[in-house]
Amino acid sequence: MDQSTFEAPAGAASAALTPMMAQYFEIKAVNPGYLLFYRMGDFYELFFEDAEIASAALGIVLTKRGKHLGEDIGMCGVPIHAANDYLNKLIRLGHRVAICEQMEDPAEAKKRGSKSVVKRDVVRLVTPGTLTEDDHLDARASNYLAALAMVRHGDVDFALAWADISTGETFVADLTAETLADEMARVAPAELLLADATRAALVERHLFAPAWAGIATNIAPALADSEAAMPVLRSAFPADLFDPSALSRAGRAALGALVAYIGDSQKGRTAPLRPPQANPAETTMAIDAATRSSLEILQTQRGQTKGSLRHSIDLTVTASGARLLASRLAAPLRRADAINERLDAVARLVDDTLLRGRLRQDLKSVPDLARALSRLALERGGPRDLAAIGKAVGAALALATHLGNQPELPPVLADLAKTLGAAPRTLASEMGLALDDELPLLARDGGFVRPAYDGVLDEERALGRETRAVVAALQARLMDETDVRSLKIKHNGVLGFFVEVPANHGQKLLEAPHRETFIHRQTMANAMRFTTTELAELEGRIARAQDAALDIELRIFARLRQMVLAETLQLQGLADALAELDVTAALAEVSALRGYCRPIVDDSLAFAISGGRHPVVELMVKAEGQSFVANDADLSGSEQVGGGSLWLVTGPNMGGKSTFLRQNALIAILAQMGCYVPADRAHIGVVDRLFSRVGASDDIAHGRSTFMVEMVETAAILNRATRRSLVVLDEIGRGTATFDGLSIAWAAVEALHETTGCRALFATHFHELTSLAKTLSRVANVTMKVREWEGEVVFLHEVGPGAADRSYGIQVARLAGLPAPVIARAKQVLDVLEQRSSGSASSSQKASVLDDLPLFAHQPAPAPKGKDPIHEAIDAVRPDEMTPRQAIEALYNLKKLRDDARRS
Secondary structure, three states: OOHHHOOOOOOOOOOOOOHHHHHHHHHHHHOOOOEEEEEEOOEEEEEHHHHHHHHHHHOOOOEEEEEEOOEEEEEEEEEHHHHHHHHHHHHHOOOOEEEEEEOOOHHHHHHOOOOOOOOEEEEEEEOOOOOOOHHHOOOOOOOOEEEEEEOOOOOOOEEEEEEEOOOOEEEEEEEOHHHHHHHHHHHOOOEEEEEHHHHHHHHHOOOOOHHHHHOEEEEOHHHHOHHHHHHHHHHHOOOOOOOHHHOOHHHHHHHHHHHHHHHHHHOOOOOOOOOOEEOHHHHEOEEOHHHHHHHOOOOOOOOOOOOOHHHHHOOOOOHHHHHHHHHHHHOOEOOHHHHHHHHHHHHHHHHOHHHHHHHHHHHOOOOOHHHHHHHHHOOOOOHHHHHHHHHHHHHHHHHHHHHHOOOOOOHHHHHHHHHHHOOOHHHHHHHHHHEOOOOOOOHHHOOOEOOOOOHHHHHHHHHHHHHHHHHHHHHHHHHHHHOOOOOEEEEEOOOEEEEEEEHHHHHHHHOOOHHHOOEEEEEOOOEEEEEOHHHHHHHHHHHHHHHHHHHHHHHHHHHHHHHHHOOHHHHHHHHHHHHHHHHHHHHHHHHHHHOOEOOEEEOOEOEEEEEEOOHHHHHHHHHOOOOOOOEEEEOOEEOOOOEOOEEEEEOOOOOOHHHHHHHHHHHHHHHHHOOOEOOOEEEEEOOOEEEEEOOOOOEHHHOEOHHHHHHHHHHHHHHHOOOOOEEEEEOOOOOOOHHHHHHHHHHHHHHHHHHHOOEEEEEOOOHHHHHHHHOOOOEEEEEEEEEEEOOEEEEEEEEEEOOOOOOOHHHHHHHHOOOHHHHHHHHHHHHHHHHHHOOOOOHHHHHHOOOOOOOHHHOOOOOOOOOOHHHHHHHHOOHHHOOHHHHHHHHHHHHHHHHHHHHO
């Protein structure tokens, strides 16, 4: 049911409604499109349509509460203490929730009259892009809220603004129609804000991806107005750090909509947004959406992290470090000087094993400073967040000491040491003094201030302890006075303190002389409960002491929170430094452990890889106890010769072409994000744009066939690649008729060579293309090496010069398990087709030879062959159990069997 259509029914304010339901309708009408969590005592209740949706989504019972307009009012509820779990499930299912709290004590409402309703209001709107709690977030992944705006005139078509309010990171970028989908794929927002007009324009121009429908949130047009955004942006960011007038109209509109939406969702609480970084895409390698999917950079094509490039190299030990690593993988740098600064820092830690180990050990204990700070700013933080701030500051100072003791640090590490050393140490010391070792989640639970920190608090706590001792003494005295040894003084949330005796003693307390002392409260099946004047007075003293102690603790919490928030900018910089140090140490660790090399990165058109390996496949192969076959690649070129080289890669399926193609693209990404690479040596001229079209799939949502998708992606490459780009293409033209496909592939190779001049790997089964190496100076033929043994094909996974003369498709089909009759028939047809393609047959023979083939249905299945004696002999060999003499004898025996087979 579409919640956005909710309206309070006619007569909502009429006498037919109870005051509470009238209040509910009023609040619900102001928050259309949200499930309303309506606070009633210890529960959040949902009514009407909301209750039906929530009960189905959460699997909880749908009940009734009275009637409205003659119909039952559906209701369901979740307990306050478990609300986070239910809220998390609703958000993951795509719902949005408005949290409506009681804004006063129910006792205050009663003072206004018996029919007065407790004041309530929405304190927060919870959506997928506005989450801050650890329970709702993946600690090792960013959670971006994005806003997309459009202008109809000027050079800029669109602008995208995005922020992670759990950390405060904020960005804005101007985009064109052709880069919009690519940037969306890089950012991968959890929620996308856009006005109806923007959405309609995207749909009209076929730019609205089907996947965006699940994350899109419509906003009012006024929210995305560039002029209305100016005051919003000026109030959100310090004037000395950010000037909104420097943004484009679309940029102001997108960022303004983002900031306004965040402000509205937090209901007056200020999210600690950082001054936005403008147009970050200008300094990073451009990677389109198809390439990200093909290369499985952050996740596999099945949507899993395991098996991706990120998973294979992520040795970070902090949550913030993992998020930064993902960000760097998604957007490698394209400035050689900045890349080499990162590589210098990694190199220092690769060479200094002791320092790297010490840093990583200390980093393991660093809490998530950025997210703790954000929760405190939004008034959702607790004592544990304060403790996290103090612990992170203390760890930063210790890490600064480790780095400060090192001579001649590279610039990146030197800057990190300076930032870490400037951490506000007073926060660390104050939090250590103020906060106890065991902390509650919420400040309102109390008990988080360390004893001896505040003298007045200690006195109130002592009073509470003393009164409990008085309760124990009172119980002992009442036992003596009544001679009821089973008399107990107990406490619960409803009755407070009370005297309880077994039912058979209760009558005694109701009679003289005890009835003057004991006041009957409750009769139960097996017990009776009483109170006394003295006990009631004692209870008041205890409650006052507890309230006074909690009030003092809350004041201490507020003061400590203000201390933290006063250092917001410095703490955000500190969080960045801790994350960067973790990433640098983690990249050094993975480089040292796996034998990666430091790449030479410059502004040339070089791309020379010696002994290159696929970082993901290598791990999988090693896990199976095998060795990965390394390969060289040299696509280097220069401006003088017209650009980079293009390798035409031929060879059979399963021969390793796709792995070889992808590994070179991944090596470029790793090098430019500032990591060592899986190779013996690597020289890479900065790649401005990376394109990879490996693998094929259709796009049903857009009505595109596999071949159409292939052509769209190929068109993007040919239209957008530059001389400084790296292009990886596999099997262009295979989705259509042979001659059509060959023609398209031929023309694409020529365009890449003559027009684009980029460095490229072009894998193909069109062996005719290999003749282009004779006419195009920068084209070279390489092939995946194979060996044949008695009709079987052995894949060597080695790349060597030359061109394959066949694709071994039938052999691969047999390995895949095609039935033997099908394989036999395929061989028969292949022989005929090869005969047709040769010049030995006459025209009439070529035309009729296929017609002369017997029908497949008439082909008998080949008779099963007996087991080959050579293979039987090999199976019987146990190398680990043989002496050298036995091994030689076995070898001679195999040779004899082979000779006998040849003679027969």
